[in-house]
Amino acid sequence: MTNKSTSSENHGLKKGPWTPEEDQKLVDYIQKYGYGKWRTLPKNAGLKRCGKSCRLRWTNYLRPDIKRGRFSLEEEEVIIQLHSALGNKWSTIAANLPGRTDNEIKNYWNTHIKKKLMKMGIDPVTHTPRLDILQLASILNSSLHNSPQFNNLDHFSLGRVENPNHLYILNLLTTLLSCQNKNLNDSNYNVHQNQSSGNDNNYSNSLQQLQNPQFKITMESPLMKTKLMNQIAPIATSFSNIQQPKSSTINNILENQILSNIEEMPNFDLSSLFSTSPSPSSPSNLKSQSSTTFVNGTIEGERYTYDNNNFMMYNISNGLNDSELL
DNA sequence: AATAGCTACAACCGCATGCAT
DNA sequence: AATGCATGCGGTTGTAGCTAT
Numbered sequence: 227m228t229n230k231s232t233s234s235e236n237h238g239l240k241k242g243p244w245t246p247e248e249d250q251k252l253v254d255y256i257q258k259y260g261y262g263k264w265r266t267l268p269k270n271a272g273l274k275r276c277g278k279s280c281r282l283r284w285t286n287y288l289r290p291d292i293k294r295g296r297f298s299l300e301e302e303e304v305i306i307q308l309h310s311a312l313g314n315k316w317s318t319i320a321a322n323l324p325g326r327t328d329n330e331i332k333n334y335w336n337t338h339i340k341k342k343l344m345k346m347g348i349d350p351v352t353h354t355p356r357l358d359i360l361q362l363a364s365i366l367n368s369s370l371h372n373s374p375q376f377n378n379l380d381h382f383s384l385g386r387v388e389n390p391n392h393l394y395i396l397n398l399l400t401t402l403l404s405c406q407n408k409n410l411n412d413s414n415y416n417v418h419q420n421q422s423s424g425n426d427n428n429y430s431n432s433l434q435q436l437q438n439p440q441f442k443i444t445m446e447s448p449l450m451k452t453k454l455m456n457q458i459a460p461i462a463t464s465f466s467n468i469q470q471p472k473s474s475t476i477n478n479i480l481e482n483q484i485l486s487n488i489e490e491m492p493n494f495d496l497s498s499l500f501s502t503s504p505s506p507s508s509p510s511n512l513k514s515q516s517s518t519t520f521v522n523g524t525i526e527g528e529r530y531t532y533d534n535n536n537f538m539m540y541n542i543s544n545g546l547n548d549s550e551l552l
Numbered sequence: 553a554a555t556a557g558c559t560a561c562a563a564c565c566g567c568a569t570g571c572a573t
Numbered sequence: 574a575a576t577g578c579a580t581g582c583g584g585t586t587g588t589a590g591c592t593a594t
Contacts, residue, residue: 243562243588265579281580282563317582332583333561 240274244283248273252280253288286329293325297334305331306339310353 240248255271261284264277273280286292297305301323308319316328316335323331343350 241564263579277579278565279563285581286562314583328582329562337560 238274239276239279241279244287248275249283249288252283256284256288282329286327291325292327297326297338301326302339305335306343306353309335309339 251271251273255267259270261267261281264281266277267273268275268277268280271280275283304323305319308315308322312318314332316332320326320328320331340350343353348354
């Protein structure tokens with residue numbers, strides 16, 4: 227093709243997986259003469275490989291100090307933290323993980339961590355909450371706000387949602403809603419609990435906050451939390467329970483409102499919601515918010531993670547799996 | 553049991569960088 | 574300064590093995 231030197235170099239040279247015999251030749255040679263001078267090494271070692279292939283095989287696989295086996299949780303956390311600060315600087319990240327190669331870390335990032343972060347609602351590029359989910363939050367907020375059923379929280383419930391795409395949206399949004407309802411850590415939670423003087427006032431205050439377009443909800447009391455969560459839980463359940471008798475009127479209203487809200491949003495690409503590909507890179511000012519510290523724990527049996535800004539991010543499960551992210 | 557689809561990861565490719573001449 | 578070589582880096586691809594149907 228365009229690289230003439232490469233094509234002539236590769237003439238008669240083997241490509242593809244290494245055989246145990248080739249590995250042995252390479253190891254024997256390096257143990258005897260050391261590594262380096264990769265261009266001449268394969269010829270001297272009796273290998274029909276290019277130098278590049280030999281170097282890669284040695285550094286990524288045959289090197290004696292390579293660490294084998296699955297990545298530990300600690301290693302995973304180091305990778306996430308370093309990636310949030312460094313980006314795709316795999317070799318620099320690898321330098322902080324003894325025995326792990328840049329290639330291995332890169333593969334692990336692409337096959338495991340990236341998906342994990344996506345499911346947690348974190349943009350794996352910027353390490354900030356996914357923009358598409360934040361947009362969805364405002365859609366749900368607007369939809370709920372315009373729903374007559376929402377005016378009476380005690381009787382607010384949904385039946386079956388027919389459209390799988392809408393189901394996915396609603397599922398995401400419900401999770402986010404519950405996430406936002408719990409966006410407090412334990413210490414703040416206790417402070418608020420002690421300071422609260424009247425639950426009913428807090429209840430109405432929180433309802434107002436629930437309806438505000440910024441979608442910022444702070445829970446002031448355990449009672450308030452319980453009340454609201456009791457309303458949200460059946461919604462989540464109804465989304466994943468296809469046997470539940472449908473309440474088409476309510477669903478149609480809500481689905482139509484969601485769709486019309488989506489259509490009114492400028493520059494909103496609905497298709498991006500049904501893909502597992504990363505959301506578009508956010509502006510560089512978001513990238514400057516580096517060094518995320520993750521703290522893991524459990525609330526009500528759910529695994530959670532929150533960063534050093536106390537933004538709590540729930541694992542988006544609710545029966546969702548990748549195949550539903552069409 | 554067959555096979556289609558998916559996942560994980562080794563290996564490759566092209567480009568960038570650093571250094572010697 | 575220009576050139577060529579050696580090596581490093583990050584994105585991408587190919588495929589073995591696993592899982593679901």
